Amino acid sequence: MLGKKTDPKELKEALFWERKNAWDHIPDPQMKHLENYMREYRSFLDLAKTERESVETAVEMLEKAGFSNIRTTKDTGKIYYNHHDRALAVFRQGKAPIQKDLRIIVAHVDSPRLDLKQYPLYEDEELAMLKTHYYGGIKKYQWVSRPMALHGVIAFPDGTVDSIVIGEAEDDPVFTVSDLLPHLAKKAQMGKKADEFIPAEKLNILFGGRPFTDDKEVKDRVKLHVLSLLNEAYGITEDDFISADLEIVPAGKARDVGLDRALIGAYGQDDRVCAFSALRAVTDTDDPDVSSLILLLDKEEIGSEGASGANTWIAELVLGYILARHGLDQSGVVRRLLANAQCLSADVNAAVHPDWKEVHELRNAAYINGGLTLSKFTGVRGKGGSNEAPAEYVAQLRDLFDRNNIVWRVAELGKTDEGGGGTIAKFMSYYCMKVIDAGVGVLDMHSPFEITSKADIWMMYRAFGAFLKS
Numbered sequence: 001m002l003g004k005k006t007d008p009k010e011l012k013e014a015l016f017w018e019r020k021n022a023w024d025h026i027p028d029p030q031m032k033h034l035e036n037y038m039r040e041y042r043s044f045l046d047l048a049k050t051e052r053e054s055v056e057t058a059v060e061m062l063e064k065a066g067f068s069n070i071r072t073t074k075d076t077g078k079i080y081y082n083h084h085d086r087a088l089a090v091f092r093q094g095k096a097p098i099q100k101d102l103r104i105i106v107a108h109v110d111s112p113r114l115d116l117k118q119y120p121l122y123e124d125e126e127l128a129m130l131k132t133h134y135y136g137g138i139k140k141y142q143w144v145s146r147p148m149a150l151h152g153v154i155a156f157p158d159g160t161v162d163s164i165v166i167g168e169a170e171d172d173p174v175f176t177v178s179d180l181l182p183h184l185a186k187k188a189q190m191g192k193k194a195d196e197f198i199p200a201e202k203l204n205i206l207f208g209g210r211p212f213t214d215d216k217e218v219k220d221r222v223k224l225h226v227l228s229l230l231n232e233a234y235g236i237t238e239d240d241f242i243s244a245d246l247e248i249v250p251a252g253k254a255r256d257v258g259l260d261r262a263l264i265g266a267y268g269q270d271d272r273v274c275a276f277s278a279l280r281a282v283t284d285t286d287d288p289d290v291s292s293l294i295l296l297l298d299k300e301e302i303g304s305e306g307a308s309g310a311n312t313w314i315a316e317l318v319l320g321y322i323l324a325r326h327g328l329d330q331s332g333v334v335r336r337l338l339a340n341a342q343c344l345s346a347d348v349n350a351a352v353h354p355d356w357k358e359v360h361e362l363r364n365a366a367y368i369n370g371g372l373t374l375s376k377f378t379g380v381r382g383k384g385g386s387n388e389a390p391a392e393y394v395a396q397l398r399d400l401f402d403r404n405n406i407v408w409r410v411a412e413l414g415k416t417d418e419g420g421g422g423t424i425a426k427f428m429s430y431y432c433m434k435v436i437d438a439g440v441g442v443l444d445m446h447s448p449f450e451i452t453s454k455a456d457i458w459m460m461y462r463a464f465g466a467f468l469k470s
Contacts, residue, residue, distance in 0.1 A: 091294075103343075
């Protein structure tokens with residue numbers, strides 16, 4: 001109770017909630033640490049443009065911080081589990097017994113992109129082209145007429161697996177989806193809906209244009225040329241595309257955005273901004289009271305299906321390894337441990353765009369510079385396909401974040417009937433644990449160049465650290 005207040009200004013200040021700008025709550029001594037953090041985050045984005053690269057980069061970070069591979073160590077204090085090179089689990093033991101309490105942060109490391117088809121390479125009008133199949137929810141028109149890079153792996157029948165990255169080095173060639181010029185687009189494009197004027201089967205990559213030989217009797221001379229270059233550099237034949245995971249992603253580095261450098265622009269911040277913050281939180285937390293589990297998973301953008309997605313029993317698998325080393329009966333303990341766990345489903349939300357406010361219910365929306373964003377529920381139209389966090393869990397997090405001077409707000413994903421979306425939260429709630437979505441607001445989500453606020457990222461990192469330590 002607040003007691004009697006007769007001054008309306010004092011009473012309003014005590015009773016009303018007011019929107020905060022996160023920059024106003026970052027002390028000057030933290031600013032240097034913030035900028036160092038952002039440099040490391042931009043570097044992570046540059047190195048981790050695919051789910052495989054994210055896992056590889058994360059493992060390097062973890063090993064530098066003293067974490068060991070669960071398959072090669074007897075240690076149980078700081079360990080990680082690499083799942084098919086596409087998902088990663090990280091465990092940090094706290095001072096309390098493992099079966100007493102557990103903090104979980106789960107994020108995803110896949111992002112919308114263009115995947116190469118199994119037979120991608122063809123020649124048409126003496127140009128070498130690659131067929132693609134887009135992955136995740138994209139606006140197809142955003143992926144044309146821009147520099148693209150090729151990332152991925154090729155698995156050969158002899159068991160070797162080679163990585164390939166073309167388009168990121170300064171002197172590398174880049175690729176592109178070539179668009180139609182406006183002079184000829186009136187009937188072919190301009191009269192069509194936005195989701196129709198770039199058909200999926202026209203998202204084809206311009207891959208080469210020079211013949212291998214001047215002998216015009218040889219068919220597909222340009223295709224032969226690019227295949228010969230791939231074979232020379234990587235030992236690839238056309239058959240090898242069948243056993244390859246090759247992705248087309250935007251070329252180029254993460255950049256500061258704005259004259260004041262307040263923002264970061266880059267591909268794949270949904271959801272690597274949360275994945276990086278979770279990694280840094282678990283490696284930077286000293287002497288945590290409770291144990292923590294970080295899950296960086298794949299396939300969220302297509303429903304979390306597949307062997308490396310959240311709709312699996314990876315949490316049980318990893319905790320089973322750990323509990324066995326503690327001499328605990330796995331069959332009963334694992335599920336009780338998960339049911340009693342507290343979880344942050346670390347995923348981003350849609351920040352209000354100044355030019356497109358009408359798709360948001362502004363009182364309950366995420367904002368750039370609004371700090372950490374909690375989403376009590378997600379889903380679509382009537383909360384369909386959603387987890388919803390209980391009031392008691394929200395209250396507990398309110399207290400935790402306020403005590404640690406973290407700026408945060410609660411937001412929905414757009415107006416009730418405007419759209420919406422799902423996250424990993426509902427799959428974690430299958431274990432009967434308390435789960436809530438927590439992340440940052442993003443502009444241009446699912447585009448090749450997503451925008452986040454440095455102040456929001458900093459608040460999220462600090463919030464994750466407080467959550468894992470308590």
